[in-house]
Amino acid sequence: MSQIQTQTPSAVTTTKAWTFSRLGPYRETLQLTSSHPLPPFPPQPPLLKSNPKPEEWILIRVSYAALNPADLVLLSVLPFFLRSRPVAVPAADFTGTVIDVWSPPPPTAAAGTAGPPRFAKGDEVVCFPTIGYVLATGFGGLQGVLALPARYAVKIPPGKTKRDAAGLLLCGCTADMQVAGAGVERGQRVLVIGASGGLGSMVVQAVREKVGKEGFVVGVCSGKNKAMVEGLGADEVVDYTQYKDLPGELARRYGDRPFDNIIDSFGNQTVYKQCSRYLKPEGVYHAASVHYSKYSFCHLLKSVMTIGLNIIWPRPRWLRGTGRKWKTASLMAPSVEMMERVVNMFGEGKLRVAVDSEWPFEKAHDAYDVLSSGHAAGKVIVRVNEEEE
Template sequence: MSTNESVTMKAWVHSRSGLPSEVLSLTTLPVPCLTSPTQVRVRISHCALNPGGSITMQLLPFIFRTSPSIPEMDFSGTIVELGPGVPAARDLTPGQHVFGSIPVGQHARSGSGSLAKYVVVDRTAVVKKPDGATLEEVAGLGIAGATALELIKAAKPKRGDSVLVNGASGGIGHMALQMCRAEVGETGRVIAVCSGENAGWVKQLGADEVIDYKEHAPVHPHLAKTFDQSRFNAVIDAVGIQDIYHHCPGFLADGKPYVTVGPRPPSYTVLGMLATVGLMAKNALLPRILGGVPRDYRQVTGVSSQQNLQELGKMVEEGKLKVHVGAKVKMEDAKQVRLRFQLWYED
């Protein structure tokens, strides 16, 4: 550790499972040190808050994790130290701006999290910040971006296709929307479902039309009425609304896929997650059984890797992907955050 670096840092931690508002506390911890020659230490400038962080906080027992534990995994910041085993490279040097994601195993095993001032990760967990992007923009690329990539790979949209993106203004959805736009091209059609208050910037990201799910609640009858004669080649559900899946034959063409992040849990409790697992099994199996939804159900899980971090960074640098930052809060206010895709920062 360099002599001008602090030996302590601020971090949000918890030592029991529960709601973030109930179990998190802001404290001071030692700055983490390198324990492997291939690790890097990053001074975090921005942390993306994801639903998965809240789910993990509430459901993963501490018999399977380190106490205290720092929440969240996605971040951006500046490299301050490299292990001796990190190859000399232009994109990984002290002072280089990077973004990345803490591996799930490390997060559970060591209590490492990104809702802190510093983090130590393997060099494969970070990549150089793309030129032309800010640190706040790339902080949310890790898990959300990886999930968006998986949705597109599973949906396999092609030039000229018509695709519905549900949850198009969310952290995952707004990236999937742009990737989908690039795949279907000018001759294709991308219809977005989201809150009408976000319609302006969602259209700027490539949606041909925005359907306000609040105005047309429930939205599936409106979709069936509007698109019965011009059904979609794929539905990408970045939220996990079960009713839309149940009624998708009314607007999704026969033989075409319904691709989703999985059903949205009714609650982030053990019972709520068990119910969700039951729905996952039902959705995957019943299309093959009489009485199920007669469409191909594909559920994906996004896991950040060096390869998809690099792919996402290249998209941003080439102007093919823009990250929408919903809001920013200071680190001290992170406990009060309720929105799904926000960032904290420090002056």
């Protein structure tokens, strides 16, 4: 039986979008247009070139897009020679409604055993395309309509809305990788750095679920976000704004009962370099990255070099190092299984998206101001289509 779900090309040829065609400050380079062109749907050979394996594609009407620091890297750091399209749209973390589906016919009769399509028109989905797909196509969540392979999407669970799921996958999958990479187990003592951010708020919940009631979770964040972080599952909160020497305060409080693992959602190299004072010798320091204060190629390069040194040189104590293992998460291509695991946790109420603020589509610059400040308490969300509730 044919698996073609769409018989005629989609009538959607243009869409509203925030686009950029050069690097620089987003208030200068990110422009709003009402007629951003879309490739034809069903996808044609140029779009299928990077995905030679036949697979299901979906056309999505975007509802909400979540902003992430990775957007600022795309807007300000990554050279355009790494991209296949001269014009690009940011935001690789969004929700929406499937408005069309296309599956290729089996190449031979023997291939007719392929399973049914995962999606149908009207399905509400949460999406997280890979950085490779974003660079190759220029598509992003800050546009009204876009097409993408179905493997980058998961259905939103019953009882949850597109607004509820906005911002779930990028940080949820990263948190899943960090908790697994750190080897967090039931009953452990875990410290979470950057606990109130978009990623940190997910990590606190994932750690709480993993260590159980008998475990002990400490979050480091601004005191104004203390109640939020405790509500996500932290037993104690350390207000970093009250201490000039944060590592010293952590050593004072927890040096006699050090942590089994530290998960750093911010990338605080100073906390890592002194972690032997509050992290067990066999413990893992798992960081999302190494923080850099400015979004420039030089600062990114310095961060990458520091990551490399942290990984390959464990800084032995006799060289005034930590003597502790440092790890990081590399989320270039999340699997469908990983995304479904995170969505299932979300559907079961074990994971929720903490939202700092929600912005109308036309105020994307203001939304990026909040993100770039580094002080958002949870996710920054842009409402792409006003009529979506």
